[in-house]
Amino acid sequence: MEEKFKNIVNQFSTNGTITKVLALGAGHINDSYKVYAEGENQPKYVLQRINHHIFKDVEGLQQNILRVTNHIRQKLISRGVQDIERKVLALIPAKDGKLFFCDADGNYWRMYHFIQGSKSYDAIDAKFAYIAGRAFGDFQAMLADIPGDPLVETIPNFHNMETRLDSFRQSVKDNAAKRLEKVQWMVDELEERADEMCKAERLHREGKLPKRINHCDTKVNNVLFDEKTDEVLCVVDLDTVMPGYVLSDFGDFVRTGANTGSEDDENLDNISVNLDVVKAYLKGYLENAKSFLTPIEIDNLIFGAKLLTYMQTVRFFTDYLNGDTYYKIKHPEHNWQRTLAQFKLLQSIEEKYDTLKTFTR
Ligand code: ADP
Ligand code: GN1
Ligand code: MG
Secondary structure (H helix, E strand, C coil), X not given: CCHXXXXXXXXXXXXXXXXXXXXXXXXXXXXXXXXXXXXXXXXXXXXXXXXXXXXXXXXXXXXXXXXXXXXXXXHHHHCCCCXXXXXXXXXXXXXCCCCCEECCXXXXXXXXXXXXXXXXXXXXXXXXXXXXXXXXXXXXXXXXCCCCCCCCCCCCCCCCHHHHHHHHHHHHHHCCCCCHHHHHHHHHHHHHHHHHHCHHHHHHHCCCCCCEEECCCXXXXXXXXXXXXXXXXXXXXXXXCEEECHHHHHHHHHHHHCECCCCCXXXXXXXXXXXXXXXXXXXXXXXXXXXXXXXXXXXXXXHHHHHHHHHHHHHHHHHHHHCCCCCCCCCCCHHHHHHHHHHHHHHHHHHCHHHHHHCCC
């Protein structure tokens, strides 16, 4: 095992001798690793380097995660659920009792139990969408009565379309990476839709759309399924759990789970919105969320799919114009490729919007 990992892993209250640390997942922000212990063939822990340039209040972030996981654990216990260690994430504290470790280079690390016998997907069919919908509906339902102070907004204004547009317009003005000339047409396309996309913020100001505890990163690969039975085990990636509009969580799942192509597909012909996946996800979600949703929230879920796809187009494009300062990239044009792919998905959602809207009537 690399010397660097030996020291880091050593800081946490783990059991057994750690034998190896291997890369895990393909997130755009943090770095994740699976950690193996002697005599066991499945990983025992997940080690993550927290991107503290993005999550500036690591203490607040980790406290949020502790509160959220403790609250969910209590709910599962009171329901008499079996096998709870596979149904909710559990943080492993550092030996000094803190929920993270800061190394000599200023990197922040945290550790979780590895959820045994689990798998995640980047693409799913309607059957999996239905159970994922139930899982995210239940996630919101369980967190509705979390006691104490409001959760920390780990990234202020994270899904606020108005402030996202402010940042986008600033990046167009700055043109820091000198990339604007070739891609001006995309600026025009996004500006054309900007006013419509700020609807949620307007409804909130008018007192018509509430904020609830949301996951705020409901990518399809943030749900873990049982390797053998396919049942949902656990919702992961809890960095952004904070107050928001439920249409955001609904929309981000559709953006990732109902795309027939991939988020950065080079071949735009692969990309479209899969109506069966949306329908199945909505069915599962409403089964667990209908009891607390207002009619106006339900009426705006499909808008959420359009909004989150638009928002992600704006976010990738902003990063491209800024010179790739936020998302990890695999090649210099990656953020542009992602922008085009998300825009294609947006167009597909727009084309099928009338049909999609009938699903919530
Ligand atoms: P990122 O922010 O980089 O997306 P995640 O927390 O989502 O990081 O982790 C990346 C992937 O690792 C997830 O999609 C999931 O497949 C897997 N994973 C994360 N946490 C666990 C865990 N505790 N047990 C098993 N697998 C996990
Ligand atoms: C990031 O960390 P990851 O890859 O799950 C991002 C999400 C974006 C997503 C796009 C903190 O999520 O908001 O929707 O990439 N997370 C943050 O794939 O910005
Ligand atoms: Mg993730």
